[in-house]
Amino acid sequence: MSNNNDDGAVVEVLDTLVIGGGQSGLAIGHYLKRQDRKFLILDANPRIGDAWRQRWDTLRLFTPAKYDGLPGLPLPGDRLSFPGKDDLADYLEGYAATFDLPVRTGIRVERLWREEGRFVAVSGGRRWEAGNVVVATGCTQAPRLPDFASGLDPSIVQLHSSEYRNPGQLRQGRVLVVGLGNSGAEIALEVSRTHPTVVAGKPSGELPARHGRNAARFALPVVRFLGVHVLTVDNPLGRKAAQHKLAHADPLIRTKRKDLAAAGVDIVPRVTGVQDGRPVVAGSPLDGVSNVIWCTGYRESFDWIEPQVFDDGGRPRQHRGVATDLPGLFFLGEEFMYAATSATLIGACRDARYLAGKIPAAASLTSPSFT
DSSP: OEEEOTTSOEEEEEEEEEEOOSHHHHHHHHHHHHTTOOEEEEOSSSSTTHHHHTSOTTOBOSSOGGGOOBTTBOOOSOTTSOOBHHHHHHHHHHHHHHTTOOEEOSOOOOEEEEETTEEEEEETTEEEEEEEEEEOOOSOSEEOOOGGGGGSOTTSEEEETTTOOOGGGSOSSEEEEEOOSHHHHHHHHHHTTTSOEEEESOOSOBOSSOOSHHIIIIIHHHHHHIIIIISBTTSHHHHHHHHHHHHSOOOBOSSOHHHHHHTTOEEEOOEEEEETTEEEETTEEOTTEEEEEEOOOEEOOOTTBOSOOBOTTSOBOEETTEESSSTTEEEOSOTTSSBTTTTSHHHHHHHHHHHHTTOOOOGGGGSGGGO
16 A cells, blocks of 8 residues: 655555565565465665675675575575675575565665554655554664774775775775784685785684584584574573673684684784874784774664664563564564574574564554554
C-alpha cells in the first residue's frame, strides 16, 4: 500500500521494514518471505553486495565456503576454499534474485522514529510506515579514527582500512599500519611487498592452527561450534568472552606475527599521539613515515534512530536482537548480539531464523493510522 501524505511525500505501509541489505538483511528477508510477510529491505549501497565489494582487493574470508552460504542456497564452488570478497558480493546479489527478495538499493534511511503505534522511516521524499523494523546495518557503519589523526603532517597519506584497496594508493616511502588485528596484519603483509612497513599494536592472540584447507577440515569446525553454541550471552563463559571481544581485537587467524617478521615488517607499540606532524610510538616520533593506514576498527552509528533504546556505550539494549524497551524493534548482525559469531555469516543465519519467529504480526496495519 502506498499513498501521499500531506507534505507530498510518498508513503508506503508495510508489515516489516528491514534496514540494511547485507547478509543479515537478506537472511531475515528469506524467512520473512517464507512467512508471506509484506516487507521491504532498504540498503544504502548502489548494488547488493557492495559492502563487500568496497573492501580491499585481495580480501578473502576466514571461513570456508561450506559455512558462508545463507539459508536455502549454499555458496557455490569448492567447499573448503576461502571465497574472495567479490565472490561473496556476487553471491549475495544472486541470492536476492533467486528468492526474489524486495530489496531497494541506493536508499539511506535518514531518520527512524515511533509515531502513533508504528515506526516511521524517511529518506529524501519517501516515507515508510511499519509495524516492525529490523535494523540490520551491521557493525561496520562508521570508521573509527583517533582524534589525533588530524594532526599528522598533510603530506602523509592517510587511509582507514575501509578506504584501502591496494598498495597503488600509497606514496613511496615507509608505511605505518596502526592496529594489529586481522585487517592490520593482512594489510601490513600485503603492503610490505612494495613498501617498507611498520605495524603498531599488540594482537590479542593467535589461532593456534595454521589457516588453510586442513584447518577448514579439522580446526574451524571446532571454532565454529564454540562460537555458535558455547560462547553465547546465556552463560557466564560467553558473557566474559563478549566483554573481551568488545574491548579487544580478534585473535590473528591467517597472518601471524611470524609471517610479518618473515616479510620484514617491524612490530612496534601502539601509536599514542602526534608530535610535529609525526606519529608518536613509545614516547618518540616515528621518522620517515609517508603513509598511515588506520586499521582501528569501526564504531556503531545509530544517531538516525530517535527512540532511546541504547545503553551508555551506544549499543542497543536487546536480548537476542529483540529490543527490550520498544516492542517491534529488532537488531541483527551486531558484534556479540547473542554469540561470538553474531556479526558473521554463520551467526547472521542463526540469529535471523530466531528473530523471524519473534516478529509479531503487525495488527496495527489495519488501524486508521495506517490508512
